[in-house]
Every structure is written in C-alpha cells, then in structure tokens.
Amino acid sequence: MLKRLVAACLLLAVISLAVFSLVYLSPGSAEQILAGGKGSISPEQLQRLRAEHHLDEPLLTQYWIWVKDAVTLDFGQSIQTALPVTDELGARLRVSLFLGAYAFVLTTVAGVLLGLFAALRRNSILDRAVVASTLVGLSAPAFATALLLLYAFAILVPVFPAFGQGTDVLDTLWHLTLPALALATSSTAFLVKHTRAAMLGVLDQDHVVFARARGLSIMTVLCRYVGRNALIPITTISALTFIQFVVGAVLVEVAFSLQGIGSLLVQAVAAKDVPMVQGVVMLVAVIVIGANLVADLFSIAVDPRVRLGRRAA
Numbered sequence: 001m002l003k004r005l006v007a008a009c010l011l012l013a014v015i016s017l018a019v020f021s022l023v024y025l026s027p028g029s030a031e032q033i034l035a036g037g038k039g040s041i042s043p044e045q046l047q048r049l050r051a052e053h054h055l056d057e058p059l060l061t062q063y064w065i066w067v068k069d070a071v072t073l074d075f076g077q078s079i080q081t082a083l084p085v086t087d088e089l090g091a092r093l094r095v096s097l098f099l100g101a102y103a104f105v106l107t108t109v110a111g112v113l114l115g116l117f118a119a120l121r122r123n124s125i126l127d128r129a130v131v132a133s134t135l136v137g138l139s140a141p142a143f144a145t146a147l148l149l150l151y152a153f154a155i156l157v158p159v160f161p162a163f164g165q166g167t168d169v170l171d172t173l174w175h176l177t178l179p180a181l182a183l184a185t186s187s188t189a190f191l192v193k194h195t196r197a198a199m200l201g202v203l204d205q206d207h208v209v210f211a212r213a214r215g216l217s218i219m220t221v222l223c224r225y226v227g228r229n230a231l232i233p234i235t236t237i238s239a240l241t242f243i244q245f246v247v248g249a250v251l252v253e254v255a256f257s258l259q260g261i262g263s264l265l266v267q268a269v270a271a272k273d274v275p276m277v278q279g280v281v282m283l284v285a286v287i288v289i290g291a292n293l294v295a296d297l298f299s300i301a302v303d304p305r306v307r308l309g310r311r312a313a
Helices: 002-025 030-034 043-052 059-071 085-120 125-138 142-156 169-175 177-203 206-213 218-247 250-255 261-270 274-302 304-312
Strands: none
Touching (some): 002 274, 085 250, 085 261, 085 274, 142 177, 169 177, 250 261
C-alpha cells in the first residue's frame, strides 16, 4: 500500500508538471486571456497582469508557485466566472460522480450476471444471444445511444426527462436514468465479454471439475472455487469502467444538458480558461489514479496470492 501511495503521488506530480508545461507552451497570450480577450491593453496593464499572475517568472518558478497553492487546494480563480476553481469543481463534481456511480451499478449488475449466465450455459441459445448482444453493444457509441434513448423515451414516449439533473436524490435518479443507460450500454457489453471469458477460464480448471465430480452444488463451486479466481480480472475491468464513466461522459452530459465535469472542461478549453483547465485535469488525474489504486488493493484482498507472489518476487 505504501509503495502504491508513493507511486500515485509521483505520478500526480509528473501529470501536474506536464499539464502546466503544455498550457505554458500552448499558442496564445496568457495576458490577453486574463484581460478578458480585449484587443488593446496598455503596457502598464500588461505589466501589472504579468506581475500579478507571475507570468514574468520562468516556467519552473511559475510551476512551483502553482504547486504551493495547489497543495492547499487553491487552484486560483476561473477566468470566465471569477469564482474559485475549487468551488466550480465542487458544484460540478456531484453530478458527474452521481452519474458515474449510477451507470457503474447498472453496468456491474447487468454485466456480471449476464456474463455468469452465459458462461454457465456455454454454447446454448442464451449464451449465443448474450454474445450477439455484446457485439451490438460494443458497436454503439455512448453519444449515439444517448440520442436514441433521448428520442425514444423523452420525446417519442415521454417517460423520462429530456434534460436537467433534478433536485433531491429520487428526482436526480429519475433525471439521470437515461444518461446512465446511455453510458452503461457499451460498458455492460464490454464487462459481459470479460466476465464470460474469466468464468470460462476458471470453470475449465481441474480443481473445479474435480469439485463438481465430488457432487458439490453449482452455488458452492461458484462461491468457493470460481468466484474469487474470476473476480480479479473483473475488478480491474470494473475500475476502468468507472473511470470512463466519470471522466469520459462529455458528450452524454452535453446531450442531456448536465452540468458536470465533462461539460465544464469543454467550456474551459473553448474559453481558454487556464486555471479551470488545470483544476479539471488534476481532478481527473486524482480520480483515475484513485480508482486504479482501489482496484489493486481490492485484488490483493480478494486473492492473497497476488500479495505473496509480489513479495516473493
């Protein structure tokens, strides 16, 4: 755990330096951006802006100043709204996390159950139907599924809201059902495919065949012999799926007019809002690294052989 935490901190430092350097080297004048895009600015105003935002300092000096503030969660103010970046991120993060968690639950439940049933009924009609459905799901991009669901269940048959994110918990669930389904469609197919493959790989092993030959019930075999062995690759895929939901739902959020992290990043890039871009990217990096860290730790908890094998190595 300590090694992983140290590696995560080092990776965050590398990402922060890379993002800061790319923003520093990107085309365009930071002074004009900070001045609100005005065509003319006096030399005195230009010098004041440069001194106020440390733009007259070298790259590494600017980065060090930014790091000292970022460590205390101070990412500056947004150029668009003049509000603190952390406040903007906090207001938008709730929607993205709620949507990601909702889609993650749908994907995990449907993907694991369908993959399990398909593996247990190998070469049956159910197995072939599930495999065919995964091909269709993998071929459907999230934004296309979002538009189809929006037209079918919000316009043609107005069952769910077409836009907005709700107020209380139940209303938010109601508003985010279609976006969550749009995100979960292709990811569920991906998880079904890997769950089926993982289950088949374990079911064909000798100790599972021997357990079945001893007369143990299928539930006992699944819980005692199959589940923990097949859970490691499923956990890794699930962590990647959650990352995709939280940080990759830009087009779905735009389609349903959701005020999440994805739409905030699009707006910040279009407006060249440098502090906001840096804040969003760092938040995304923390989510990605944190999800992978949790997946690694869960794999060690599920299968001690992972811990013992690495210790022996």
